[in-house]
Amino acid sequence: MLELPPFIVRTLLGFILGIALGFVARRGRFCTLGAIEDAVYGNDTKRLRSWLIAIAVAIAGVHLLEIAGTLDLSRAIYTVPRIEWGGAVVGGLLFGLGMALVGTCGFGALLRLGGGDLKALVVFMVMALTAMATMRGATGLLRAHAIDPLSYDLVGRASQRIPELLGITGAAGWIFPFLVAATIAGLACTAGFLRSTRSIATGAMMGIIVVVGWWATGVAGFDPFDTRRVESFSFVAPLGETLLYVMLATGLRPDFPVGAVAGAILGAFLAARSAGQFRWEAPDDAREMKRHLLGAVLMGFGGVAALGCTIGQGITGVSTLAVGSFIAITSILVGARFGLYLLIER
Numbered sequence: 001m002l003e004l005p006p007f008i009v010r011t012l013l014g015f016i017l018g019i020a021l022g023f024v025a026r027r028g029r030f031c032t033l034g035a036i037e038d039a040v041y042g043n044d045t046k047r048l049r050s051w052l053i054a055i056a057v058a059i060a061g062v063h064l065l066e067i068a069g070t071l072d073l074s075r076a077i078y079t080v081p082r083i084e085w086g087g088a089v090v091g092g093l094l095f096g097l098g099m100a101l102v103g104t105c106g107f108g109a110l111l112r113l114g115g116g117d118l119k120a121l122v123v124f125m126v127m128a129l130t131a132m133a134t135m136r137g138a139t140g141l142l143r144a145h146a147i148d149p150l151s152y153d154l155v156g157r158a159s160q161r162i163p164e165l166l167g168i169t170g171a172a173g174w175i176f177p178f179l180v181a182a183t184i185a186g187l188a189c190t191a192g193f194l195r196s197t198r199s200i201a202t203g204a205m206m207g208i209i210v211v212v213g214w215w216a217t218g219v220a221g222f223d224p225f226d227t228r229r230v231e232s233f234s235f236v237a238p239l240g241e242t243l244l245y246v247m248l249a250t251g252l253r254p255d256f257p258v259g260a261v262a263g264a265i266l267g268a269f270l271a272a273r274s275a276g277q278f279r280w281e282a283p284d285d286a287r288e289m290k291r292h293l294l295g296a297v298l299m300g301f302g303g304v305a306a307l308g309c310t311i312g313q314g315i316t317g318v319s320t321l322a323v324g325s326f327i328a329i330t331s332i333l334v335g336a337r338f339g340l341y342l343l344i345e346r
Contacts, residue, residue, distance in 0.1 A: 007255050010221035014256035017216060018263020019270070021209045021233060026111045026271035028202025030054075032310040033099050033108065036336055041344070046196050050203035051314070052188035056181040057207025058319035062214055063177040071218040075230045077307060078322040079159040084307070086150020087143070088328040091305025092313075095236075096335020098298025100343060101291050105310045106235035106299055110261065114268025116280045122289070123296040124239060130300025132240035139301055147305050162321045177321060209233070210315050217256050232319075233260055234312025236303030306331065 004012075024030070028050070035047035065071035073079050099105045102123055104112065109127070112120035133139045154160055162180075163173045193199070213232030222230065238257030245258050272278040283289040303309045306328040308317050314332065317325030 006221045006223035006226065007253055010217055010256040011254045011259040013216035013220060014213070014259030015263040015266075016259075017209055017213055018233075018260040018265075019267035020263075021206070021260070022111060022114060022264035022267025022269075023271045024202060024205045024209065024267075025107070025264075026114065026268045027275065028198060028205070030202050030206055031104060031108050031111075032314060032333075033104055033336055036333065037340065040337070040340065046193060046199045049188040049190075049193050049196075050199040050206075052184050053200055053203030054206040054210070054315050055318055056185035056188070057204050058210045058315050059177055059184070059321065060181040061208065061211030062319040063174075063181075065211065065215060065219070067174055071214055072230065073161075073218075073320050074159060075218070076320055077229050077231070078313075078317040078320045078325050079161055081154040081157045081159055082151055083154065083160050083324050083327075084148065084151040085324070085327055086147045087305040087307060088313075088324050089331045090147055090150075091302040091307075092328045092331025093335035093338075094298045094302030095306055095309060096302075096332040096337070097339040098295040098300075098302060098335075099310070099332070100336050100339020101295030102299065103295075106239055106303065107233075107264065107309065107311045109296075110235065110264045111268040114265045114270075115272040116278050118280065118282050119289070119292055122283075123292055123299075125243070126293055126296035127236070127300040127303075128239035128243040130240075130297050131236050131304050132244060134301045134304040135237060135240065143301070143305050160323045162323060165323065180321065207315065207319075210311075210319060213256070213260070213316070214319075221256070228255065231256060232316040234308045234316055235261070235264070236300065236309050236312060240300075302335075 029047065030050065031047065032051060035051050038044040038046070039048050062071070062073070066073055102109065106127055109120040109123040113124060130139065134143055158164055163176050168176050210232050214230065217232065218230035234257070238261050242258045242261040245252050245254055269278070283292070299309070306313060307324070308328060310329070310332060313325045313328040318329060
């Protein structure tokens with residue numbers, strides 16, 4: 001692999017890791033919206049605790065890579081010394097609301113698509129188009145003029161990571177992330193949850209795969225002469241990148257996000273087939289389709305404004321301990337809860 005161009009290495013690793021992520025998430029029923037629904041309406045917090053385990057493992061693993069000197073998190077989009085709170089709040093709320101309307105997030109749509117759900121194909125296409133338009137097209141003008149200016153520059157700071165903002169340096173700075181990870185894991189692992197080995201294993205595997213994603217772009221496929229940022233899994237802008245590559249493959253080159261999206265669909269397909277759960281599904285009626293279309297648009301716009309989704313900000317971004325990631329995922333959860341209220345409780 002050392003003889004391959006770095007972008008090919010990143011694409012191949014993204015595809016392989018995407019297969020693992022899609023397979024584990026589908027078989028382990030890993031879904032942020034499903035976790036919220038279980039906790040609110042079923043008094044069942046196993047999936048929510050599994051999500052916390054994924055975050056804890058990702059935080060510990062990413063900082064182990066950084067301590068080893070192999071990963072430079074200053075090249076990540078989440079850690080820049082500028083807190084884009086407007087995008088994190090407004091985009092996060094819109095993404096969460098869209099997630100409730102669709103019934104899952106962008107990553108969840110890929111998992112459903114791998115299981116034969118044609119509604120998820122529509123969500124994927126619409127979300128991808130909206131994401132591209134929000135990054136480089138018509139709705140991008142709205143984002144650039146109305147949301148992007150709502151930010152706070154951290155003058156004199158190297159990043160927006162919590163240890164940096166708290167002034168924790170030296171040995172304490174290395175220990176701090178592991179204390180945070182241990183605290184999150186401790187909140188998740190109550191006596192009853194420790195018996196849920198499947199949920200614990202699913203969360204741990206999701207966290208590990210996200211960490212290996214960072215390694216894939218920041219170590220194995222790292223090119224010091226490339227301006228591309230190091231990254232791991234996210235499923236908003238990468239949907240748009242994948243669609244664009246499918247249309248213009250001869251003029252573009254793939255990278256980690258394209259491989260990750262394709263791999264996630266294949267991994268979900270393998271999980272569905274091996275469990276006997278694959279079946280073709282179509283929308284029930286026009287009302288359901290309209291809800292999915294609106295939700296996909298909200299997720300595409302909101303996810304780009306918030307710089308990520310429940311995976312991109314909720315695990316990948318939070319693993320860097322960036323303040324903006326915590327604001328974004330909190331806003332996504334609030335938006336999702338409000339969306340569930342509108343759909344179910346009203």
